[in-house]
Amino acid sequence: MVGHCSERGAVPPRLHRQLMGVAMISQRLTAAVLMSAAMTLVGSGVVASKVIAGGMHPLLAVPLRFLISTPIFIGLIYLTRTATPRLTVRQFLIVALQAAAGSAGYSILMIVALAMTTSASAGVIHGLLPVLAALVTTLALGERLSARLWVAIAAATSGALLVNFSSSSGMGFDVRQLMGNLFVVTAVSGEALFAILNKRIGIPLPPLYLAALMSGISLALTLPLAVLAFMFGSVEYTGPALLATGYISVFPTVLGFWLWYSGSSRVTGGEAGIFMSVLPVAALLLSYLFLGEAIRPGHIAGISLVLIGIAASVSRLGRGSP
Template sequence: MSSPLSSAKSAKSSRASSSRSLAHFQLTLAMITVGSTVIASKIIGAGLDPMPATALRFAFALPVLLVLMRATGTAFPRPGLRDACLLITQAAIGSVGYTVLLIAGTQRTSAADAGIILGTLPAVCALTAAVVLHERLRASTLIAVVVASLGVALVTLAPAAQHGGNRSLTGDALLIGAVVCESLFVLLNKRLATPWPPLAQSTAMTGIGLAVSAAAALPDWAATLHALPSHAMLAVAYYALVPTVGGFWLWYTGAARVTGAEAAIFTAVAPVSGVVLAALVLGEPLTLARLAGLALVVAAVFVTAGPAIWRRAQDRPDE
């Protein structure tokens, strides 16, 4: 007969396991929405120029984020001058720059290739932190960067026939630029003197991004408002509400229940979902080059996050 102490311990372990499983589900869904952004961007780019489309994305998302802040009682911190400048730079590079380059890149290349290239983000972030912040450059980081680079090279340098005739080195370069923008966003976030609550920071990035992109799109507004294709507007609304708002909520809710390294593993879902959705929604072929490139990029994610998870497992006492 089990003792009350062992029963309580078993119940606690069961609740922890259930909470962890829910977190894994939420992180997976979040990354599926991230992978779907390449499909939305492809559709948006077919009907709208990148800069006005970016402004419209933020215009759709901002009211919803403000409502969420009010509903949750989240307040904006009062940043100093240095942090305010960092936040504006973050929004300009990581929010506006990333979205514009993603849409511009998918205008020129396939959504499947875009999903694979964007999957290199964890490796690029680790390398950027090592180079710019002088964090210790681990062997696993170098291996991840090499493996991810090989995956991208397989996709970008494959013959045109392997891309279903949809290949553009310019488009691939723009997508790599989007990854660099996002890695700089992560880097700048580490430089903030006072960390912001995720919801407040996401809302601030959206608001600043709206101001920057709307101002930059001023020369294009007349032509844009004259013709707003319904399919592009639906894709903008999807991008704003599902990956931007829904994906944010799923990711941070799930990430709160697991370690950062464990959450990072789930970023491998994004390139997989991008490639699969490109095949299902847009009919893009699953070529051998794409599958091999995808496998290498996903492997790079595990190489980047794996050592931290292994160290945590070694330090965790037996339950």
């Protein structure tokens, strides 16, 4: 009788496979929504940085950003009971270098850059990140550049160069905007360096713990710069810049982080990389909607090439994903 009941209650194999397929699709859809939302928030951070650039000194805005985000991260670690493994001196120095290049340095360079270039251009160039990360990782591991990665580099670089033609005076190089765009490339390179340094730590750190460490170290690195700004310069700020700093501290920095890791934990690294393409698109559209910046043919052509580069680079990652 027991055996008969268990057979009647068992799920037929075909139905089981269908249910598993639906569950997998649901999980991928959830991941897609979470990661798209995360990259949209990060793209909005580019727009917020443009507002900050017009109303607050970067040496004041950046420490303030981490002064707000660090306690939030610490609180989240406490609430979620996230593990906080002790680091060796070497490991801590690697994390500190990550914070200096991919967090503090990136934030300062972006604000400096956006005082000279448009948010739309910066957003498109930001799409270089996954391509640069793939390039840096390949070179650091001593691997030869594959044909696919060469295509990714060529497409993304061409797209970034095209953006430099989209100046306020029409098609042609604008020296000030070109300098700003170069600062954006430097900032994004710092984030790419973060990716390879993460592999050098030696132990997998909980993402929330790593984010809290980087935020706290970035605060420690930039706070003395804020003191110098107060001592030797006139520190002024506007209301919109102050609000933008608060926004970027909470939404792109904290909420964007949570959404990204909640989504990326459900898919492979290659699949997650595809959603980085949402960032430049979101930044371009939000620049138009909130800042009234013109979207020029150079932006459209540039972002198309950058997206091709992203697709080529992450398809390479996807083939090596488990």
